[in-house]
Amino acid sequence: MLKDTQPSFLSFLSLYKYTKNIMTFSSLPYIPLKFHFPCNNLLLYLSDYQSSFLQEKKYLVIMALQRALLYSFFIISIFIISSYSCSQEDPLNNYLEEQASGYDSQAYPSYIDDGGFKDLIKLRSDVLGLQTFSKERGSKSTPVITVGVKDFGVKDDGGDDTDDTETFERAWKEACSSPEGAIIVVPEYTYRLKPIRFQGPCKSNIALQVHGTIEASCNQSDYKKDSRHWLLFDNVENLLVEGGGTIDGNGKIWWENSCKVNKSLPCKEAPTAVTFFECQNLIVKDLKIQNSQQMHVSFKKSNHVLVSNLTVTSPEESPNTDGIHITKTQNIQITDSVIGTGDDCISIVSGSHNVQAKGITCGPGHGISIGSLGAHDSKDHVSEVTVNGAKLSGTANGVRIKTWQGGSGNVSNIKFQNIEMNKVTNPIIIDQNYCDQDKPCKQQKSALQVKNVVYKNIKGTSASEVAMRFDCSKAYPCQGILLQDINLERAGDRTAKALCNNVKLATLGVVYPKCS
Known part of the structure; x- marks a missing residue:
């Protein structure tokens, strides 16, 4: 901030020196000028015996004041414009701050990359x-x-x-x-x-x-x-x-x-x-x-x-x-693999960090899943997961995050991008009311926090009416969900829809279907 405000300060200093030179050139006693800057106004105090001199040289002082004030105004204007320009360099960041305040771009800086797979x-x-x-x-x-x-x-x-x-x-x-x-x-x-x-x-x-x-x-x-x-x-x-x-x-x-x-x-x-x-x-x-x-x-x-x-x-x-099942494992990369089973093609559960998957062909099966997490009131954490480049065909789910009620912990900094769906029943789903048991699960107040999840360039067809489902917790809504360039049609030329409960999200580009 000091560097940015120096031009305005220097302009006033120049005025001080300029006025001093006028006084010296006239061979009159030099009396220091006292400056006050409330509300950016300049107040000039001089002794009474110099008033006649000021009448004669008034136009010089006024010119100096005008130049200094104009220069200060010019510098301040440039500062305001440059600050505004800087704020516009990342419109997505501003949009996210306004539309999805829960999205922490500092925690997950790679959300706007070129789609390349970063090792x-x-x-x-x-x-x-x-x-x-x-x-x-x-x-x-x-x-x-x-x-x-x-x-x-x-x-x-x-x-x-x-x-x-x-x-x-x-x-x-x-x-x-x-x-x-x-x-x-x-x-x-x-x-x-x-x-x-x-x-x-x-x-x-x-x-x-x-x-x-x-x-x-x-x-x-x-x-x-x-x-x-x-x-x-x-x-x-x-x-x-x-x-x-x-x-x-x-x-x-x-x-x-x-x-x-x-x-x-x-x-x-x-x-x-x-x-x-x-x-x-x-x-x-x-x-x-x-x-x-x-x-x-x-x-x-x-x-x-x-x-x-x-x-x-x-x-x-x-x-x-x-x-492929990943639990309590860090720094794992899965590439160029074909998976078709009776359950998840890839499942990522508690304690896993920095998981990357690229070039995955999935189907049949239940898709690519994070979870389930939070069963039996457990505290679970999964973070830094990237799925970049996958083809899913005929699966029960596409990319899924599933958590039980009653657990604690978080799922954060997740990225699904460049994914093709072919007749997938639930292409995009966050389910915080997951219940894989015969008896109905009890309603509970606690839940894992799901935040900072990016869905980018996901296209294809849904086998069901609901192509996107965000069924998040009332107590801990999903935060910082970004949808960018999504196009999920319903197979058979029928209309697809999105269901969005308790979720804070932002959209970029063309996103279909949209939350109702």
């Missing part, structure tokens, strides 16, 4: 080095050992009683204990495994190359010790899993005995096909994962994860078979 993940060099590690195979610069699972013997009968679990355990133990980098090779073949834990920490980097097919045991009694996991990677750092092979959860027996399929059966836990628990610096790519007992791939309490080129599939009617 916010800071991976250490040794993670990226894993991609070349498996190709160097024992070069002088990178000493590694190669461990083949067939070196430890596999059973060739291929029947339901085949068990190659011990073979994989021995191969992992040798690789994990090696002070040099290790490559575990799973050649083309069909292997059958019971639940297995690939335990870390290991002494060096490990690459697991799956070229064949790994099938899960379909004997439910094999899962008595651990009913929640089939292939579990526990506390492993610097791990690469790749190879172009197939991991098959053999989930049919589990689906048939699910309480969601057969209401007369008690609800029981089912295993996740592949779980990465407390893993650091992880790359999972070029794999086909199918027919999971429940979730296909889960990342839990992990950090610095790159996932790419996965094909994840199970029948549309298979219950709870989320494609």
